[in-house]
Amino acid sequence: MDLELRHLKVIRAVADAGSLTRAATRLGLAQPALSTQLRRIERALGGALFVRGRDGVRATALGELVLDRARVLLPAVCELQEEATRFARQGTAGHRIGGTHGPLLGGLVDRLARQDPGVPVTTHTSWSEREIAGSVADGRLDFALIGVCGESPPPEPGRLAWMEVARDPVHVMLAEDHPLARRAEIELTELAAEAWTDVPGDGCFGDCFAAACVRAGFTPACVYEADTASCVHLVQVGRAVGLCRATFPATPGVATRPLAGTPLVWRHLLGWHPAGRAAARAAHVLAQARAAHAEAMTRASPTPTAVHP
Known part of the structure; x- marks a missing residue:
């Protein structure tokens, strides 16, 4: 499986929410579906991204590495989309x-x-x-x-x-x-x-x-x-x-x-x-x-x- 932006959004959502249950709610997914998706992402990246506990989840060292990159990439892609939209409309008169x-x-x-x-x-x-x-x-x-x-x-x-x-x-x-x-x-x-x-x-x-x-x-x-x-x-x-x-x-x-x-x-x-x-x-x-x-x-x-x- 190739890593995609949507996968980075899932990882960031889990980290920001601090639990799979809250992250699933914010993403509009059922928790089992989110858990399955997260396991696929972890297999693609070669290791666990989060440690599960009674108080929620916390990022592993690998998870912190991926999160550091995600926090740079996701805003950059969002900015690219906005700039591309503005550029495409440059020719609109009036x-x-x-x-x-x-x-x-x-x-x-x-x-x-x-x-x-x-x-x-x-x-x-x-x-x-x-x-x-x-x-x-x-x-x-x-x-x-x-x-x-x-x-x-x-x-x-x-x-x-x-x-x-x-x-x-x-x-x-x-x-x-x-x-x-x-x-x-x-x-x-x-x-x-x-x-x-x-x-x-x-x-x-x-x-x-x-x-x-x-x-x-x-x-x-x-x-x-x-x-x-x-x-x-x-x-x-x-x-x-x-x-x-x-x-x-x-x-x-x-x-x-x-x-x-x-x-x-x-x-x-x-x-x-x-x-x-x-x-x-x-x-x-x-x-x-x-x-x-x-x-x-x-x-x-x-x-x-x-x-x-």
């Missing part, structure tokens, strides 16, 4: 951009279409910042246009280059006839009795919001997680208040106001793979993203200049 919800992605697409006529732009949207960043890291997308809360790090920090597009205070959305809607800014504590609505995501914004509420002396009684249109509807009918970025466009029936003291901040980020085809165009796309943000700010819902009791 801009491939992934983004989350919000007006900035549409603004960037519009500006690129105006600045680069004839160059196709394709988009992919997801609630998951991690999914979008992963697609850029493995070459399926050129750019990730996402946001993170405050100073939180973006996903894939070791594989992607990230630059800040803009930094926005997080505002609150209220029905335009809400008693607080004519304020120039609103204290978070004044919203303690409200139901809230927000869009989903896999970043830390929900935790940051909960922490800001705790600092303000309350815990949100109800949070409706919904798509953007549903969040806006719940605000319009007075069923809830919501959180939005400063770039949220003016919307009938909705007033957006800053939170006093800016307890929450949203950072818009653009990410790309430094070794991918997008690296040469990153400065251009970043400039267009920043211009799109500036345009979005001019369309944002106006804020009163005076405080009304």
Whole structure:
């Protein structure tokens, strides 16, 4: 039997799990099948790789030798596959951009279409910042246009280059006839009795919001997680208040106001793979993203200049 990469993955899984039972579970195999496969691998390599005991397994000297090589080879092969995927897609024309919800992605697409006529732009949207960043890291997308809360790090920090597009205070959305809607800014504590609505995501914004509420002396009684249109509807009918970025466009029936003291901040980020085809165009796309943000700010819902009791 010739040794294959899948055999090295089995050996590493057994070593990492510390037992055949746990390794079989992680590999999706029955334990007898894993034991049989491991014996075949040991015969091919000429000796035992693990010593079995009541507390699990431990690597023999031969096992340590094989594991040392496996820990080098497996990541190298994974990196080779990623580089080959990116290289194979080098000839694909156009801009491939992934983004989350919000007006900035549409603004960037519009500006690129105006600045680069004839160059196709394709988009992919997801609630998951991690999914979008992963697609850029493995070459399926050129750019990730996402946001993170405050100073939180973006996903894939070791594989992607990230630059800040803009930094926005997080505002609150209220029905335009809400008693607080004519304020120039609103204290978070004044919203303690409200139901809230927000869009989903896999970043830390929900935790940051909960922490800001705790600092303000309350815990949100109800949070409706919904798509953007549903969040806006719940605000319009007075069923809830919501959180939005400063770039949220003016919307009938909705007033957006800053939170006093800016307890929450949203950072818009653009990410790309430094070794991918997008690296040469990153400065251009970043400039267009920043211009799109500036345009979005001019369309944002106006804020009163005076405080009304």
